[in-house]
Structure formats: C-alpha cells, structure tokens
C-alpha cells in the first residue's frame with residue numbers, strides 16, 4: 339500500500355543507515371590517521387610534539403609512542419563496533435499468509451533482513467516495528483491494516499512491494515528490544531489486510 343507514513347519511514351531508514359555509515363567511516367578515518375601519523379602524537383594534539391620531556395625524571399621519554407598505542411586501541415574498538423560480532427543476517431519468508439524468520443533473534447547492531455516472497459500469488463511487503471505489544475495487538479485502521487504511525491509502535495524500516503519469487507534486503511541498525519515484523523498490504527480487491535490474515539511475527543534483539 340502507498341501511504342504518507344511509508345515515505346516518512348523510508349526517509350527515517352535512510353537517515354539511520356547514513357548515521358551508521360558516517361560513524362563507521364569516521365572510525366576508519368581515525369584508524370588510518372593514527373596508524374599513519376608521523377609523529378603519532380600529532381593525532382591526539384594537533385601541533386604537539388612527537389616526543390615530550392619527562393621533567394621529573396629528567397629523561398627523554400617517547401610518550402607519543404604510548405599515546406599512539408592508546409589511540410590505535412580506541413580506533414580499533416570503534417572499528418570493531420562497526421563490523422564486529424553484532425547484527426547478522428536473517429532470512430525472512432513471506433507467503434499467503436505467514437511470515438517466518440530464520441533465526442528469530444539477532445544481536446544488537448546492523449541486521450540484514452533478506453526477505454523472500456514465496457507467494458504463491460500475492461505481492462507482499464516487510465515491515466519492522468519496535469514494540470512491546472504482542473503480534474496481534476498492533477493499532478489498526480478500519481480495514482484492519484496496521485497504522486504505522488500508531489501508538490505503542492515505532493517503525494524501524496521496511497521493504498515495499500516484493501514481487502512473487504523475489505528476494506530483497508534491508509539493513510537496519512537495531513537496538514536490543516522486542517520487535518514485531520509484519521506484511522501490511524491491504525488488498526482492495528480481496529478486501530483483506532495481510533496483517534489480519536496472519537502475516538505477523540515476533541522478533542527479539544538482545
């Protein structure tokens with residue numbers, strides 16, 4: 339279905355993805371600057387010196403070297419947060435009328451949903467809400483379709499209109515919590531909301 343809330347949702351998803359990309363790009367830049375810097379100390383204190391005198395000991399200490407190691411550690415930790423153990427790939431199967439995920443849980447982080455429409459006849463979509471409501475408790479309109487801007491649910495992302503036999507993916511930055519995944523197609527001809535027909539399931543991020 340084509341609604342205003344969907345275009346808002348797409349913008350929101352893109353913003354989230356941009357933010358993740360920007361953070362990870364920043365971590366990569368930081369790491370490359372730290373790793374390549376000469377003198378290394380300059381990374382932490384632009385204009386500073388690579389070697390500083392330790393007046394108390396009266397000797398010359400290569401403090402910059404230790405700062406460099408610390409800076410590399412920070413940069414590596416930031417990189418690990420971007421590409422590390424979190425998230426993962428989840429296969430989603432959409433059909434008349436069910437939605438199944440394998441696995442049904444993920445670690446917090448970047449989660450890639452690969453959604454396949456197994457039909458046999460209908461176009462389906464894939465919509466992710468963060469909510470503590472049960473899968474059958476989402477707010478609906480008079481047709482029985484979920485009101486995506488409704489109370490108690492937060493739209494995290496979606497893939498619209500997946501043709502039968504096709505697989506499409508979306509990458510979402512997901513925090514720990516409870517989610518409900520649905521297809522929110524309202525079929526005017528059949529007068530049926532796919533959500534009401536059973537295309538809804540829970541998903542947990544920990």
Ligand SMILES: [Cu+2]
Pocket residue numbers: 460461462463521522523532537
């Ligand atoms: Cu559907």
